[in-house]
Amino acid sequence: MTFLKRAAPACALIFSLLATTAIAQPAPSAEAQREWPQVDQERPWIYRGSDIPPDTEWTFGELSNGVRYAVRFNEVPQEQLSVRVRVDAGSLHEQDSERGFAHLIEHLVFRQSRYLKEGETIPRWQELGATFGSDTNAETTPTHTVYKLDVPGIDVAKADETFRLLSGMIEAPTLSESGVRTEVPIVLAERRERGGAGKRAADATRETYFAGMGLAERSPIGTVETLEAANQKSVRAFYKRWYRPENTVISVAGDLDPAVMVQLLEKHFGDWDAKGEPVPAPDFGAPTPGPDARAAAGALAPVDKLTVLHEPDLPVSISYTIMRPWEKVADTIVYNEGLLTDQLAMSIINRRLENKARAGGSFLAAQIGQDDVSRSADMTFVSITPLGNDWRAALADVRAVIADALTTPPSEAEITRELNEFENAFSIGVETQAVQQATDLADNVVQAVDIRETVAAPDTVLNVLRSMKGKVTPAIVQDHTRALFTGSVLRGVMNVPDVASGDEAAFRAAMLAPVEADASARLEDKQVSFADLPAIGTPGTVTSVAPIGVLEIETVKLSNGVNALVWQSDAEPGRVSVRVRFGEGYEAFGKDDAPYISLGEFALMGTGMGELSQDDLDQISNGRKMGLDFSIEDSEFVFGAETRAADLEDQLYLFAAKLSDPRWDANPVLRAKAALEMGYDSYATSPNGVMSRDLEQILRGGDPRFATPTPEELKKTDMAGFRKVWEPILASGPVQVEIFGDIQRDEALAALSRTFGALAPREEASADINLSKEPAPTSTPIVLTHRGDADQAAAVIGWPTGAGREGVRVSRQLEILAQIFNNRLFDAMRERLGASYAPNVGSRWPLDRKDGGMILAMAQLTPDAVPAFFEESRKIAADLAAAPPSGEEISRVTEPLRQLISRASSGNGFWLRELAGTANDPNRALAVRTILNDYSSTSPEAMQALAQAFLLNDKSFEVAIVPEGYKLP
Incomplete structure (x- = not known):
């Protein structure tokens, strides 16, 4: 069971309790919640070795081949099934020649598999009502690969088809040579889009923190060399080694009888038989001091590897971490009480740091945190954004606040204040547990498995907090503070504009300098009511x-x-x-x-x-x-x-x-x-x-x-x-x-x-003239430049449409047209050219203006591909105006839109958004009544008419963002 100490994506419990969902749904009826008994089980697999009370809303089980599962009924939203398939295969499982393969296979799984031919996967899920990118997605981290599906309009037949298709993707992806050759450029495009100063800083931080460990050289995106060398044989070898039943966990939450879910899992995943003996997971390593590690006087961890970056376009920043070896824990109530006490100690320090920053100190912001990173290290983080270039003063001031927490216990008032915040957050989790979303619940199990801990019901979390409140004393909090800043090594990264501003020797001297505790940031015990x-x-x-x-x-x-x-x-x-x-x-x-x-x-x-x-x-x-x-x-x-x-x-x-x-x-x-x-x-x-x-x-x-x-x-x-x-x-x-x-x-x-x-009667508002207007058509692109990597560019093309509330139906129909355009552009740029990882087309239609609406297409790509993007976009616009799209094309868009609105309209947020301003203008309520029809019902002829009216290439405008010094052809 995890508490506030976990940072996303490692949190399996508390962050889901704290989150405010964007689309919430009605609470299920009492009859709907429990129409079946919980499967009799001595101790579910996720709770073995733990005394955390099992969350009885979940049914946990194991198939005979080793696949583990967790299923539960949930009606938030109604008629949706959220499925997560987690495979214990991430970038840390790769050999040197396989860097990037875990992520590459994630892509290939969606390309072709047992039941889905080349190019069929995305259209098939769209036909089932799932929106690509939000309802169908995947992630690869250093420790796992997770496939995520949210299927709306669920019934037993659709659930059966969902598990059938998914089993084919996981158990039998094609992984062909042609698929590898097609997908590698797309992955390289994704890698390119992540480049620049930010990526250099992130890479340097990872390499510094995890020096001597697997994570230092195992970014999930891989390297250009290993990806270009990938082939059918090498990719299949990685898949065979790690994609096995015993490495797989399936988490399902949704509007279906759990007994049916279990039957379908057994039907479609029960005969998965991996060949050969299982391979043990590699050793991820542990933080070990290097030969130059040296402890400052009174320090609780020796200062080890430090790196100084000189990225003048990035803000001055300092981050350092105290590292301890990661160890698998017994996820018990006592352990979680300790986690809460850790979080309490950090919350007190963070409030003091914020207080000092607000008062006009030497730093703009500073914060501490703790996380068990990728099952590689237990780490306490300190991050500082200095105010200006005087990083020495900022570092000294932050260390002084931390030193005060290490040497002097907090006050009872400080402890009470933070515990009040915890209790409020956990109480909200209990109050709102009936509307926990299926997506979050399914994700929680995956995240818990990843960090080798459990899940717990909101009531259990609150009870653990209340049971430990009376045990917490200032001395205990101080002990936990000292433990958080005790470790095997201290490693850090700093960014300053140039060498004159600081180098590694200066950074090391500042980290080793003696520090005097500063109690001035402690908050007053001020009562405000x-x-x-x-x-x-x-x-x-x-x-x-x-x-x-x-x-x-x-x-x-x-x-x-x-x-x-x-x-x-x-x-x-x-x-x-x-x-x-x-x-x-x-x-x-x-x-x-x-x-x-x-x-x-x-x-x-x-x-x-x-x-x-x-x-x-x-x-x-x-x-x-x-x-x-x-x-x-x-x-x-x-x-x-x-x-x-x-x-x-x-x-x-x-x-x-x-x-x-x-x-x-x-x-x-x-x-x-x-x-x-x-x-x-x-x-x-x-x-x-x-x-x-x-x-x-x-x-x-x-x-x-x-x-x-x-x-x-x-x-x-x-x-x-x-x-x-x-x-x-x-x-x-x-x-x-x-x-x-x-x-x-x-x-x-x-x-x-x-x-x-x-309130007193208010004056009339004095509005300025409306300065905004439509962008003028361009004969040549507007060119902007960046100072990032030379192989990075972006392109935008737009066609003015309209605006105003009287055209609400037109605005909604234009969204359908934009999504049809998006599907065509996706195929053209990503599939045929491998030129962009994620081209995107959308429609904007201001309701409270007279103009400013437009259809926009944009993509990130290489500079040389910018003209091809504009050419392909204009061609698609012309084609849509010249000939109507097919009914199949339209249904690929309208079914996901219909399902999206059906799910969203069950929650308050949807109505709050759609009825905004109705108190002053009751006519706005009229447009809500047709929203489902407007977004889900159209014809090929209507789409062509809209394209003819608005996708006029002589009215379009273009923007290109290219590297400094690059001349656009």
């Missing part, structure tokens, strides 16, 4: 309540002009979503406001409200489920939070107070300013970075409000300017509140009246 805060104003009254005609959702009008959309729904027990929409969004800004727009996105909520500073906000929400999200949309600003009924009124208070009594603390803005300045140069390190920096402004016709501010522009900003831009925005424009979820309607209306109903 909502009960002590002033009221927003005189409570308003509800003047009208009316149904919108969709489900039981109601519009609510308050006496001060605030409108609300309220839905009491038990679809997601324990969850309440809140959105507050106000003002005019991007239209509220002037043409010179871009730096303040970016600063506001990062810092506006942190500047506080009323009497509450950022630290006070942390304190007042301790042990509560509250949020302070903020976003800017075309025509409105949005506050957002995921909360629960018990915390709803206080959550509404914070949002209302931000509008009525904003605070203007400078430090959050200064910190955001420093972060934006430091990160700017890193955009230039890859085509993708340049695209993130510049593309949106191009797509907005050069609108300066969508520009990424430069460091020079940011340096000119100040707090007075920030307040000048944002204060009138918070004070003006209509307000609408949306509350969806597990609430008591009358209590929610009363809370609205006391908070948003108490």
Whole structure:
């Protein structure tokens, strides 16, 4: 069983409890949850050697050939089956000549297998309703390969077909010479797209941390040399060695009787018979001090290998780790109590580091963490982002905070504060366990197997926490802190702009320098309570309540002009979503406001409200489920939070107070300013970075409000300017509140009246002119340059379409057309040319603007392939206009879209998104009624007509991102 100490992807339990799912579904009925008995089993295989109470919702078993499985019923979402097949074969299982083979086989499994001919796999899964890339996917890590399928519209027949096809993929992939030759260029394209300064830094970090161990040289992506040398014989040899029943675990969760799942697993995987004797897993190695390792005075681990990078486009950064050998543990309750105490100790230190950073220290951010990495090492990590180039001061300050934790126990108040956060998180897991998604549940088992631990029900997790709370003392926390910083070696990596800024000798001297404990970052035991805060104003009254005609959702009008959309729904027990929409969004800004727009996105909520500073906000929400999200949309600003009924009124208070009594603390803005300045140069390190920096402004016709501010522009900003831009925005424009979820309607209306109903009447918003316009057609591409690898490029081509709510059906039909385009471009660029790992086509249709819609196609590729991308894209556009797509092409798109909407529409998030703004504009509800038909019903002639109307090559625009100095043909 795993706790907060695990970092993704190693976490098998707690992170799934903490996660807020994007699409949640209704809770299953009591009858639906348990219509069958749990299989009688002495001790399920995953719990052997553990005293963790088994999660009885799971049925665990083993086939006679050694395949292990875990299955459970789950209706979130309804009529979906989530299947995960984990094979104990990752990059650490490769020999020197096989680097990259585990990942290559992942690709080849999807290419051709026993029941699926060349090119049939993706279309067949699409016919079954699965969306490629989200519902059908796979991953390769150093320790495993996992095949992931989420099949909608499930019934016994479709489940039978799913397991049949999947068994053929796992047991009998073709792995032909032609398949290898076709797939290697695609894998190399994927490898290329990951290149640049970021990859160099990641590789250097891995090689430094795991020096002398297998992981140092075993990146899953492999090497160019070994991949180009791959052939049918060598790939099949790797497959034969590791793809065996005893190395395979199948995890299934979904809307099907578990007994049927077991029968189908036995039917399709039970006769898998691997040839030859099993091969033992290789030794992954252990961290061992090198000849130059030396311990600083009083240090708990000797300083060993250190690496200094000089990547001027990346921010100055320091990371180091204290390493211990990985050991398989007995996953017991006592062990997990120890993990929780470790996490408690780290949370206390992290809060102190954050406190010091907020106060304007020498570092922008710093954090510690712990993870058992790839069953290779038990590691405590320290990461630091210095403020500016004075990395020595930042390193010394962080080490001083850690030294304080090592030498002096924490206070009882600090312990209580962090335990409150843990209990809140685990309680939420219990409250919302009925809507745990099948995908997460299936993943949890895979992750637990990977780290050789167990899974546990949310109630068990909470009980373990509560059982250990009374045992934790300051002295025990200090002991765990010292254990976390004790190890075989300390290894580190630093990036600075140039040699003059620092080298390995300087880094080593700083790591070995004596450090004096700094207790100044310890937080005050300050009590902050909502009960002590002033009221927003005189409570308003509800003047009208009316149904919108969709489900039981109601519009609510308050006496001060605030409108609300309220839905009491038990679809997601324990969850309440809140959105507050106000003002005019991007239209509220002037043409010179871009730096303040970016600063506001990062810092506006942190500047506080009323009497509450950022630290006070942390304190007042301790042990509560509250949020302070903020976003800017075309025509409105949005506050957002995921909360629960018990915390709803206080959550509404914070949002209302931000509008009525904003605070203007400078430090959050200064910190955001420093972060934006430091990160700017890193955009230039890859085509993708340049695209993130510049593309949106191009797509907005050069609108300066969508520009990424430069460091020079940011340096000119100040707090007075920030307040000048944002204060009138918070004070003006209509307000609408949306509350969806597990609430008591009358209590929610009363809370609205006391908070948003108490706001003073607001001024009319003063919107600037709409500066955005369509991109102009281009006769030659707009060329941007990057400073990354010379073999990296990106290309974008777009065709203007339309915008506005009156064209909602057209916008949805265009999404079908875009996905048909995407399938054709995928085949052309990835399959035929091997030129791009993942070309993508999508449609955007702004609902609150008069223009700005477009179909966009983009890809990452080599510079020389950019013209071919444009040529192929224009050809596809012309072909779609010249001749209608086939019915089969359309069904490959519409069936996954239909299934996606059917699954999503069972949860609150779907309705919250689709009905956004309905409180002020009830007509928006009308468009929701046709959404399923609009996305899933069309004709070849309708698609051709849309292509003829919008895919006009003389209206298209092109953007190419190429290396500096490269001349586009």
